[in-house]
Amino acid sequence: MEKIFKGPAIFLDRNDINTDEIIPAKYLTEVTKEALKPYMLEDLKLEGFDPRGETLKNARVVVTRENFGCGSSREHAPWVFEVNGVHTIIGQSYARIFRQNMFNGGMLAIELPKEDIDALFAFSQQGEVTIDVDVEAQQIKACCGGQCQDFSFEISAFDKALVQSGGWVEFADARY
Amino acid sequence: MGKTIAEKIFESHLRDEPFEGTKVLDIDRVLCHEITTPVAIADLEWRGKDRVFDNTKIKAVIDHVTPSKDTKTAIQAKMLRDWARRHDLQDFFDVGRNGVCHALFPEKGYIRPGFTVIMGDSHTCTHGAFGAFAAGVGTTDLEVGILKGVCAFREPATIRVNLNGCLPEGVFAKDVILYVIGQLGVNGATDRVIEFAGPVVDGMTMEARMTLCNMAIEAGGTCGICMPDRVTVDYLWPFIQNDYVSKEAAVADFAKWHSDADAEYDQVLDFNISTLAPQVTFDYKPDCVKNVVDLAGTPVDQVYIGTCTNGRIEDLRIAAQILKGRRIADSVRGIVSPATPKIFSDALAEGIIQIFMDAGFCVTNPTCGACLGMSNGVLAEGEVCASTSNRNFNGRMGKGGMVHLMSPATAAATAITGVITDARSL
Structure with missing residues (x-):
């Protein structure tokens, strides 16, 4: 599946959102990624957040806080985002396994410093924010109501190569 | 270096x-x-x-x-x-x-x-x-x-x-x-x-x-x-x-x-461990930890002993020592899952399985089961489980359930009284 790193963003304003909240264990009995589609963020309890809501259905980017994706190693968490068209997460920090799973699947788990994350959350108070990521230039453009803000981000050479080659299986198969 | x-x-x-x-x-x-x-x-x-x-x-x-x-x-x-x-x-x-x-x-x-x-x-x-x-x-x-x-x-x-x-x-x-x-x-x-x-x-x-x-x-x-x-x-x-x-x-x-x-x-x-007291989690994150005495008296519906954290023979021995000659509270469902067939078999030979059964525990086969809310002891909404597992995330053992993580000793003591209990106080 081609990965798209732009579109409307949804803002999840909490630290430590875990993979059980992203995709509950009872759905781990599915053996295809597509079957996970209806259950994205089903167990996430957050003020003003509705896991069945239209905003979530339209979202293509998630913006969040610290330690996103902690807990279980289940790659079902990145997959449930992938099959819903969410290929970009922007957060202050991630759990290691979740972050690696995102890049291994050719998707983005971008880390921004706290002040940039705060600025994005503040921006979201003005209305719907759309985000466009330029992986090569390591730039994020966030726009809301005709106004835009730019952010630059760091990404390791390895993670960038994974995104550009389509993922770890492709990279490893070509090299080892 | x-x-x-x-x-x-x-x-x-x-x-x-x-x-x-x-x-x-x-x-x-x-x-x-x-x-x-x-x-x-x-x-x-x-x-x-x-x-x-x-x-x-x-x-x-x-x-x-x-x-x-x-x-x-x-x-x-x-x-x-x-x-x-x-x-x-x-x-x-x-x-x-x-x-x-x-x-x-x-x-x-x-x-x-x-x-x-x-x-x-x-x-x-x-x-x-x-x-x-x-x-x-x-x-x-x-x-x-x-x-x-x-x-x-x-x-x-x-x-x-x-x-x-x-x-x-x-x-x-x-x-x-x-x-x-x-x-x-x-x-x-x-x-x-x-x-x-x-x-x-x-x-x-x-x-x-x-x-x-x-x-x-x-x-x-x-x-x-x-x-x-x-x-x-x-x-x-x-x-x-x-x-x-x-x-x-x-x-x-x-x-x-x-x-x-x-x-x-x-x-x-x-860390100086010499002064450490038994620990238990509260809330939905594993770093929300208190002394057991601070949560003592909290009622539980289920006690789960097992998992990759605490389902080994030594864990079952510790729990059995506390359970021996006692019955668990009527309000509590006790479930024990020895983590491997060898552990199950050793526990049988040592009389540990009998102690669990006499105390009123259900003994299940080795499986991850209830720890992640997949089988063998899933919680209903509003229920509380005292568990020897490793995660207390919201919904982990069943949607709307609360999990308190603790040692096998604390879990056994809690099963007996029906409320979170420091085993040293029994």
Whole structure:
């Protein structure tokens, strides 16, 4: 599946959102990624957040806080985002396994410093924010109501190569 | 400058460094279970690459939902079973011989000091108890591990946790690790190896060290790790006795992996364990930890003893000692799941199963089951479970349920009274 790193963003304003909240264990009995589609963020309890809501259905980017994706190693968490068209997460920090799973699947788990994350959350108070990521230039453009803000981000050479080659299986198969 | 044990293992297993700071390691053990492996198998088939890099280094078990509870779990089990047979995996554990992966694989002697171990399961950090670098990974890393025998990691930084003093009576490895997680926080060790050292670790059995390392991930750690010593050699001796002339020789050989005295650490933390009291979690994060006495009197609906954290024989012995001659409260459902068939069988021989049954416990087969709300003790909304497992996330054991993590001793005492209880007060 081609990965798209732009579109409307949804803002999840909490630290430590875990993979059980992203995709509950009872759905781990599915053996295809597509079957996970209806259950994205089903167990996430957050003020003003509705896991069945239209905003979530339209979202293509998630913006969040610290330690996103902690807990279980289940790659079902990145997959449930992938099959819903969410290929970009922007957060202050991630759990290691979740972050690696995102890049291994050719998707983005971008880390921004706290002040940039705060600025994005503040921006979201003005209305719907759309985000466009330029992986090569390591730039994020966030726009809301005709106004835009730019952010630059760091990404390791390895993670960038994974995104550009389509993922770890492709990279490893070509090299080892 | 000296090296940590993790750095020594990385150096000895380095296959490639495609970019600065990215280490691709040769993997000694690729461990598989039926929840995270089938998608990797299906993807390999789809790519026309249905191969395994080494059928002696890949081990597989059906453990999360077993025996299968419905069509979907039966399909997962069948996919793993068919794949294991197709590739003639030397070690595959099906119904009757299967147990919780992080208890079963060490028990079989598969994990050795200096090994690299990956599994599609976050609690793979358990195996660091043997002085191995063992990390939970996702299905894509697992898939590449199966196909190529390699996995990529960032350069490991290590947090050294010195556990000083001695374990007080009635305080166990579970209390220690809950306390440490409470101090570190749920992301205090992200991208770090947690090296456990000091007299408390030196005095621990392998079972206790596995409990300690099992929960390193709950602080975000890549791996928990202990120095392999005489205790490690004693545990592994049936499997290594032909490799060494004596246990002393094995101890000396294992010492080559020990962190150097002048190794560089990201952080060094010292904890005095002598004054530690039994610990319990509250709320929905494993770093929300209090003394048991602070939560004493909280009613529970279910008590669950088992899992990769505390389902080993030593854990069952501790619980049985408290339960012997007592009955659990009428308001409580007690469930015990010995983590492997051997543990079950040993517990039967020692009369421990009878003690659990006389106390009113339901004894289930070895499985991950209720720990992640998949089977054998799922909670209803509003119910509370006292559990020896490792995660108290919202919904973990069933939607709307609350989980309090604790030691087997605290769980047994809680089962008797029906409310969270410090076992030392019984």
